[in-house]
Amino acid sequence: MIYLDNAATSFPKPACVCNEMDRCMREYCANPGRGGHALSLKAGMDVMNARDTVCRLFNIRDSMRLAFTKNATEALNIAVKGLATPGCHVITTAMEHNAVMRPMSTLERDMGIEVTLIKGNDYGEVDPDDIRREIKSNSVLIVCTLSSNVNGIIMPVGEIGRTAHEYGIPFLVDASQGAGALPVDVESWYIDMLAFPGHKGLMGPQGTGGLFVREGIRLRTLMEGGTGSNSEYEFQPEIMPDFLESGTLNTPGIVGLGAGAGYVMKTGVANIHEYKSHLTELLADGLSQIPGVMLYSPADKDRNSGIVAMNLADMDPAKLSLLLDKDHGICVRAGLHCSPAAHSALGTAGRGSVRFSVGWFNTENEIMYALDAVDRIAYGVLG
Amino acid sequence: MIYLDNAATSFPKPACVCNEMDRCMREYCANPGRGGHALSLKAGMDVMNARDTVCRLFNIRDSMRLAFTKNATEALNIAVKGLATPGCHVITTAMEHNAVMRPMSTLERDMGIEVTLIKGNDYGEVDPDDIRREIKSNSVLIVCTLSSNVNGIIMPVGEIGRTAHEYGIPFLVDASQGAGALPVDVESWYIDMLAFPGHKGLMGPQGTGGLFVREGIRLRTLMEGGTGSNSEYEFQPEIMPDFLESGTLNTPGIVGLGAGAGYVMKTGVANIHEYKSHLTELLADGLSQIPGVMLYSPADKDRNSGIVAMNLADMDPAKLSLLLDKDHGICVRAGLHCSPAAHSALGTAGRGSVRFSVGWFNTENEIMYALDAVDRIAYGVLG
Structure with missing residues (x-):
């Protein structure tokens, strides 16, 4: 089986991730930061270590400003809904995922906010x-x-951050695609809020993610509940990260995320990007030579986080992905990838595309095998 | 080490829970219900099986009405905020956890809802x-x-449900304490919404939970995002469970929850309650004979889900729990347990109490050891 759906969930995971989660589940999965007993302290310590590791990866200086969430979607909802007020104006891009688009549409409808959608070039890349x-x-x-989850295009986030900073407008980055493979730096890129999942480039398990919130950014909470702190206070405690972390944390998941982020740091973000870019380029170049293939992703490494979006002649993307799966054991994803606006921008609205997304554990041989498979399918269709 | 903090997180977990999670992480942790490839289908199938198992446990007839959440707190926030409207009236009890109380206070402050808090008897038990x-x-x-997370008192939920049904008012039950040990039945108890955690009585991992929403109950969403369904639709798809499940699900966690719920069903909810009640009674009776001990929990099994709340003379609960941990290796929890109103109701406000909470894997010997430990501490203090 060849797994090329790493933009959905990276797979396989580094052994340390599985090992640490399993150890947590079997040995000490008590409530972190609640009880003061030995198991609870061990769980709390490991959550703190994971928080520190993730913060080092993104150059977040105060790890208390990072709240763990169940996924990037929760983090994005907290950020967008925590700031929006009736009649306010929000600027975003046409390449956003439904995790940004749907909260926006809902706030437009229910709260009367105004949303401006910036269109980009042929690849969706916006001009700051x-x-x-x-x-x-x-x-x-x-x-x-x-970076787009549809075609991998990297956005000029650092420049946009500088603009936002210049005007004093909070800047939220959805790092779902790219965290772990691009050098995310909340300081030099002027990122005020960073939402990320744990189960993609950070190589942790599903059920994890986080939101960095710069000191001085005041949010309203999406949820309130037990935090283990200020229990007698009837509202949510305002100290971070408790303010955004209600209820029991996902200790085994966070421990896995910490191990994944540690693996990424040890391997080196630049090395990961270099290697993924090499495979991406191999894939994009190879596909571009197959008759009938249309590509929607740039091949050069400075512009792509590791995704190749394509279609084959007029074949339904779902059919192509099915053939790749059933006849060749290749896992890719077909459809709109929860990003209809991005497909409109790329000219694939209504139809969608097939997405190949590479990961750190893919090999050149796997890419060659996938290219051969597409070639055979193309030959069968087009003769 | 003797773990008596099962009301926070049950521990240890059945081996099948750890084994299934580990297998998922190593073999197939792709995105459930997104791609159509082999790994994604396997993940989707296992999530569906977990959903079915949990539904059988609670007699939920249509498993599509059960949404998975990250914990019970998220489920409670979705339910309360999904229904509340400006100027509405909500009835709840003084024994609720901050996962109910804090959303209520926030809605009182921000939305002008009116909340009536029902007080109960000396144990907090309310009269329908x-x-x-x-x-x-x-x-x-x-x-x-x-059931209260402070003293274990079981509420007359079935009777309250009948009253709610009679008046046509939606009835939300927080089953954080009791699910897996009490015979929760959404039909016979007239429960319209059931919020539960996966990591307590259901013996699954932290990072899991769920919300049952009866057909006909219309909620607003707390979060919107990618669902893998109706991707082209700009709002959240209205079909359950997608309506309440945005972003990538916690597949390994849900697989673990399914295994835990399966273990509970195979063991038998009644057997679990019977056994936990026996240990609870042993503990409560033993404690009641130690000089200086004050008990806040009833001992009889029809009224207690497995918690014994106590204090020793005028000793700070934090000190008692520390002595139990350091000198005797016993894990209990001291404090307000995120339920200040419940402590007010029980007369322990400001001070809190020490909570012993038993689980399926505790033994009589462990209870005897714990009693001996408290006895020694009491002797040391009181002479």
Whole structure:
């Protein structure tokens, strides 16, 4: 089986991730930060270590500003809904995932916020100046994906951050695609809020993610509940990360995320990007030579986080992915990838595309095998 | 080490829970219900099986009405905030956890809802007639815990459900304490929404939980995002469970929860309650004979889900729990347990109590050891 769906969930996981989670489940999965007994302290310590590791990866200086969430979607909802107020204005891009788009549409409908969607070039890449031109006096938030989950295009997040900072508008980055493979730095990129999943580039398990919130950014909570702190206080305690972490944390998941992030740091983000870029380029170049293939992703490493989006002639993407799975044992993903606006921007609306997404554990041989498979299918269809 | 903090997180877990999670992490942790490839289908199938198992446990007839959440707190927030409207009236009890109390306080402050708190008897047990008397024309929700996380008292949930049903008011039950040990039946107890954690009585991992929503109950979403369904639709798809499940699910966690719930069903909820009640009674009776001990929990099995709350003379609960941990290797929890109102009701406000909570894997010997430890500490203090 060849797994090329790493943009959904990276797989396989480093052995240390599985080992640490299993050890947690069997040896000490008590409530972190609640009881003061031995198991609870061990769980709390491991959660703290995971928090520190993730923060080092993103250059977050105060690890208390990082809240763990169940996935990036929760983090994005907390950030967007925590800031938006009736009648406010938000700027975002046409390449965002439904995890940004659907909260936006809901707030437009229910709260009367105004959303400006910035369109990009043929690959969806936005021009920071286009964002600058849309800034208004009631703009309260700029949201941009680090890299598209449809075609892998890397956005000029650092430049957008500088613009946002210049105008004093909070800047939220959706790092779902790219965290762990691109050098995310909340300081030099002027990121005020960073949402990320644990189960993609950070190589941790599903059920994990997080939100960094820069000191000084005041949010409303999406959820309130037990935090193990200030229990007598009837509202949510305002100290971070408790403010955004209600209820029992996912200790085994967070321990796995910490192990994954540690593995990424040890391996080196730059090395991971270099290697994934090499495979991506191999894949994109190979596909571009197959008759009937249309590509929607750039091949050069400075512009792609590791995704090749394509279609084959007029074949239904679902059919192509099914053939790749059934006849060749290759796992890819077909469809709209929860990003209809991005497909509109790329000219694949209605139809969608097939997405190949590479990971650290893929090999050149797997890419060659996948290219051969597409070639055979193309030959069968087009003769 | 003797673990008596099962009301926080049950520990240890059945081997099948750890084994299934580990197998998922190593073999097939792809995205359930997203891609159509082999690994994704396997993940999706296992999530579906877990959903079915949990539904059988609670007599939920249509498993599509059960959404998985990260914990009971998320489920309670979705339920309470999904129904509340400005100026509405909600009835709940003084024994609720902060996972209910804090959302209520926040909605009182921000949305102007009105909350009526029903007080109970000395153990916090409410009289269903007291709830009936508070029902008003704008009452939109009745919320009650199945059992208190402070002292284990079991609430007359079935009777309250009948009252709610009679008046046509949605009834939300927080089954955080009791699910897996009490015969929760959403049909015979007239439960319209059931919130539960996966990591306590269901013996699954932290990071899991769920919310049952009866057909006909219309909620607003707390979060929106990718669901893998109706991707082109700009709002959240209205079909359950997708409506309440945004972003990638915690597949390994849910697989573990399914294994835990399966273990509970095979063992038998009645057997688990019987055994836990026996240990609870042993503990409560033993403690009651130690000089200086004050008990806040009933000992009889029809009224207690497995918790013994106590204090020793005027000793700070934190000190007693520390001595139990350091000198005797016994894990219990001291403090307010995120339920300050419950402590007010029990007369332990400000001070809190020490909570012993038993689980399926505790033994009589462990209880005897714990009693001996408290006895020694009492002797040391009181002479």
